[in-house]
Amino acid sequence: MNPLAYKMRPEEISEVIGQEHLLGEGKLLQNMIESGYIPNMIFYGPPGTGKTTVANIIAKCANKKFYKLNATTDSLKDIKSVINELNTFSGYEGVLLYIDEIHHFNKKTQQSLLEFMESGQITLIASTTENPYFYIFKAILSRATILEFKQLEEEDIITGIRRAIKNSKEEFKNKEISYDEDALKAIAELSEGDMRRALTLLELLLYGVKYESKNNIDITREKVEELGQKKLLNYDRDGDSHYDILSAFQKSIRGSDPDAAIIYLAMLVKAGDLISICRRLLVIACEDIGLAHPQAISIVKSCVDAANQLGFPEARIPLAEATIYLATSPKSNSAITAIDSALSDLNKGTVGEIPSYLKDGHYEGAKELGRMQGYKYPHSYKNSYVKQEYMPKNLVGKNYYIYGENKMESISKSYWDTIKGK
Structure with missing residues (x-):
């Protein structure tokens, strides 16, 4: 058959x-x-x-x-x-x-x-x-x-199940097949957008479940649950779903939505993917929170260390703490923007020579080569600051770091504007 x-x-x-x-x-x-x-x-x-x-x-x-x-x-x-x-x-x-x-x-x-x-x-x-x-x-x-091809919606699955039940009635001529909408919804939920899985589950209900009456097949949510079919998470650590969930996890934290972040964390926890969760949390602390809240990386590192020491299932608790903490923290991407911009310039070509007074002068003969001659030691000046050029020759005047519009970086900008007389 x-x-x-x-x-x-x-x-x-x-x-x-x-x-x-x-x-x-x-x-x-x-x-x-x-x-x-x-x-x-x-x-x-x-x-x-x-x-x-x-x-x-x-x-x-x-x-x-x-x-x-x-x-x-x-x-x-x-x-x-x-x-x-x-x-x-x-x-x-x-x-x-x-x-x-x-x-x-x-x-x-x-x-x-x-x-x-x-x-x-x-x-x-x-x-x-x-x-x-x-x-x-x-x-x-x-x-x-x-x-x-997109994952099927629950409504699509339910439509397919109804069609299959209708077409199966010919095979069960001596039996009445009945169902309620809640049962169809339960099958659709378990199938997770997979019509083949939904029809396989329906087949189990039609042929593999014992009903009260020999002449009636009454499909209910309770019967669906009795099959003991554990809902399978569509997750493969080496596949697309792995990266899709991690991406949605980070984007939800970046978007300051702790509820969405927690559901994606739950998917990762359910898959037992502790390494990917910890790595991504550390990245987010630096990439998305960054200088808006510099202590975030230290706090998240503590949560990550605790999670690794505890292991699942307890690891879910510090992981959830770190996730909610990051999602509700102020955000700044000024650090990653700065380093990526600098790397981009490096990839384009030469950056020019480093000013000679910045070069290492702690060796015999350095003075004759002009190393460290004319260097101004900032701590010898008021507020530990003195104006001098630090950029390589071809990048003079280039700005990589742009202060973020958050409380922490705004305070820092205001301080240095005052010190530098801007």
Whole structure:
């Protein structure tokens, strides 16, 4: 017996749920299908969002022979086997080769596809759950259109579940299938935007759960929860989700939203990713809080040390403290802006010679070379300040540090404006 997810796979584009940004009226993929122009493409997005289904439908609409390989189990030998059979596919207008999880192919195997793509022997549609710009050979990217499939919304999942229940009633002729909206919502929540996961869960409810009546299948939230399906966090330490959550975590702290920051922290904690959390908190303390509150790095370092010493689950407490502390602290990026600007100038070319009076003069013969001659020792002057040029020759007059508009840096600016007579 085929799995429910297989039996419910759409056969027409109009039956595909979600992906309106690609398949809606007038959208890119819909226009391609209608025109019959099918370029090489890379479908990028989470599992269970319709990538394989859409590729299959495209092949059907374009009258191309659909051939599917999976990069986790197939190899270059399998690709060549498809190519060797090209002349046997009579009655078709070419071949559409679909490679699932192409990021699992090594560089050599990916490169081997180029010859067949450029000759037009095949139309390639590859799918990946990882960011193609990180994992797919650049030469393939330059020859393919990249289309991102979005995670399905709960409403989309519920629509798919309703459709599956309706189509399953024929199979359960002697039984009445009933459900409440709360049960469908529970399935949708557990599936996390993955239609395949939702249909698998529904299949368990239809076939694997014992109900009070032999003639009725009454799907309720309680029955869904009885299956003991723990909600899985869509998180892979080496994948896209890892960087997306960390990015959202930092941006929420930078945006001074402690509530959003805490939910992203919870995702990272749930994944047990202590190293990434600690590293990111330390970066944020310097990059986003910076000189607006210079003590932040010391406090966060203490929280990080405590978290590493405690380990999970207790580590969540100092991590939460550091997160909320940073999110509610004043913000300044003046330090990172200054160093990045300086590095940019270094990358552009020479900065010129360092003034001779700033060079090291603590060695025999330094005086004869003019080292440290004419240097003014600031502590010998009022307020430990004296005007002299410190910049390399070609950067005289260049400003890298711009005082941030916060209390701490404003006080510092006011002090030095007074000292320097500005």
